[in-house]
Amino acid sequence: MSLRLSPEVDDAFRRMKDFVVTYLQPLEDELPPFAQKLPPETARRVRQALEDHGLVGLAVPKDLGGHGLGIPGLCAAREALGHTTLWSLSPLLGSEPPILLYRASPEQREAFLLPTLKGQRHGAFALTEPEAGSDAGSLSMEAKPVAGGYLLTGTKVFISFVEESDYALVFARVPEKGVTLFLVDLPSPGLQVARIMETMGGAHLARLEFQEVFVPEERRMGEEGEAFALAQHWFDVDRIALQPPICIGASTRVLSLAASMDLLTEEELGSWTLRLEAARALMYRVARDAEEGRPVRHQAAMVKTFAVELALALLDRLLDLLGPKGYSQKFRIERYRRDIRRFAIAAGTLEIQNHIIARGLLRGYSRPLPGEVN
Numbered sequence: 363m364s365l366r367l368s369p370e371v372d373d374a375f376r377r378m379k380d381f382v383v384t385y386l387q388p389l390e391d392e393l394p395p396f397a398q399k400l401p402p403e404t405a406r407r408v409r410q411a412l413e414d415h416g417l418v419g420l421a422v423p424k425d426l427g428g429h430g431l432g433i434p435g436l437c438a439a440r441e442a443l444g445h446t447t448l449w450s451l452s453p454l455l456g457s458e459p460p461i462l463l464y465r466a467s468p469e470q471r472e473a474f475l476l477p478t479l480k481g482q483r484h485g486a487f488a489l490t491e492p493e494a495g496s497d498a499g500s501l502s503m504e505a506k507p508v509a510g511g512y513l514l515t516g517t518k519v520f521i522s523f524v525e526e527s528d529y530a531l532v533f534a535r536v537p538e539k540g541v542t543l544f545l546v547d548l549p550s551p552g553l554q555v556a557r558i559m560e561t562m563g564g565a566h567l568a569r570l571e572f573q574e575v576f577v578p579e580e581r582r583m584g585e586e587g588e589a590f591a592l593a594q595h596w597f598d599v600d601r602i603a604l605q606p607p608i609c610i611g612a613s614t615r616v617l618s619l620a621a622s623m624d625l626l627t628e629e630e631l632g633s634w635t636l637r638l639e640a641a642r643a644l645m646y647r648v649a650r651d652a653e654e655g656r657p658v659r660h661q662a663a664m665v666k667t668f669a670v671e672l673a674l675a676l677l678d679r680l681l682d683l684l685g686p687k688g689y690s691q692k693f694r695i696e697r698y699r700r701d702i703r704r705f706a707i708a709a710g711t712l713e714i715q716n717h718i719i720a721r722g723l724l725r726g727y728s729r730p731l732p733g734e735v736n
């Protein structure tokens with residue numbers, strides 16, 4: 363069997379990698395080192411090329427207009443994307459909308475999912491609050507039911523892509539019912555972007571203040587009280603198929619750069635290659651389990667932790683070996699290092715991942731090996 367599980371997923375990886383090499387890598391030197399978006403004309407050209415190459419919506423289910431390659435397909439597309447330092451700009455191209463949107467009603471599908479897939483609309487994801495980060499379940503933003511909808515009041519912090527988005531997926535608590543997901547227009551009356559924070563990698567993170575923001579009932583996604591489970595599923599997918607493949611693609615690229623420069627001893631090159639291959643194999647195996655609907659919470663945490671720690675360690679090692687050159691912007695390593703560092707925090711810190719892994723083990727969720735009784 364192919365490493366990436368099926369010939370279709372393998373093919374998606376190869377086609378996306380060709381696209382990255384042809385269209386995105388050449389832009390790396392044209393953009394400033396902290397660039398957070400492509401110039402509009404370039405973005406339009408790249409987006410058109412993505413469409414022309416049939417690379418939009420690889421992971422999106424077929425009945426929603428995608429190619430139906432699922433979570434393994436998302437891993438493959440993003441592993442290829444990891445071969446450019448411009449990977450972090452990719453959400454703005456809209457080729458893979460957040461899986462939360464798959465839960466959209468038929469009207470929401472027309473208004474949000476399909477335009478997002480076409481790159482015409484962009485959505486931010488607003489979960490974190492000042493007192494609810496790692497412990498997202500304790501979020502306190504209120505969604506008060508009123509005639510025809512809800513009034514949202516509270517604060518969201520560290521939210522990515524707010525400046526570029528025209529709506530946000532917002533998690534808020536309906537009294538007595540629980541955490542619920544809403545599609546909120548950006549801007550909306552009563553909603554203020556209170557602060558934009560610049561970060562190490564260059565990404566801008568926003569603080570959003572909601573003061574009785576009216577959201578019509580038809581903008582509620584799914585049922586009242588079911589959004590925490592949706593968020594958990596989103597995190598599982600994020601930890602398998604959004605962050606790790608970028609780490610793996612980026613590590614593969616910089617490792618071959620190091621090999622071409624004779625930077626590493628054979629012994630060290632072999633050791634990094636082994637760990638990289640193990641990370642890749644783990645990611646695709648857990649991606650398949652997730653796609654088949656098996657519980658993967660602690661395995662997703664393993665995929666994330668292993669891939670992120672590996673990429674950060676490799677990038678640091680190469681930075682050390684290259685010295686001032688590695689620290690410079692010439693070798694791509696410093697930009698990868700700045701950007702990938704965010705994965706150790708966003709969508710669950712590495713400390714939290716280790717808790718999840720340990721809890722999985724203690725509760726007996728560990729996946730049995732062939733022939734082993736769990």
Ligand SMILES: Cc1cc2nc3c(=O)[nH]c(=O)nc-3n(C[C@H](O)[C@H](O)[C@H](O)COP(=O)(O)OP(=O)(O)OC[C@H]3O[C@@H](n4cnc5c(N)ncnc54)[C@H](O)[C@@H]3O)c2cc1C
Nearest residue numbers: 487488489490495496520521522704707708709710711713
């Ligand atoms: C680049 C970037 C982009 C982001 N984008 C978004 C976004 O688009 N939308 C969004 O909603 N959020 C976003 N976030 C927020 C991110 O998800 C949170 O920062 C993250 O979940 C951690 O929450 P916190 O910052 O409140 O840290 P805290 O939960 O306060 O944690 C602080 C420290 O304490 C540790 N800690 C906390 N609890 C425990 C525990 N029980 N055991 C051991 N250690 C613990 C943590 O590991 C961490 O080291 C983004 C963050 C970053 C850095």
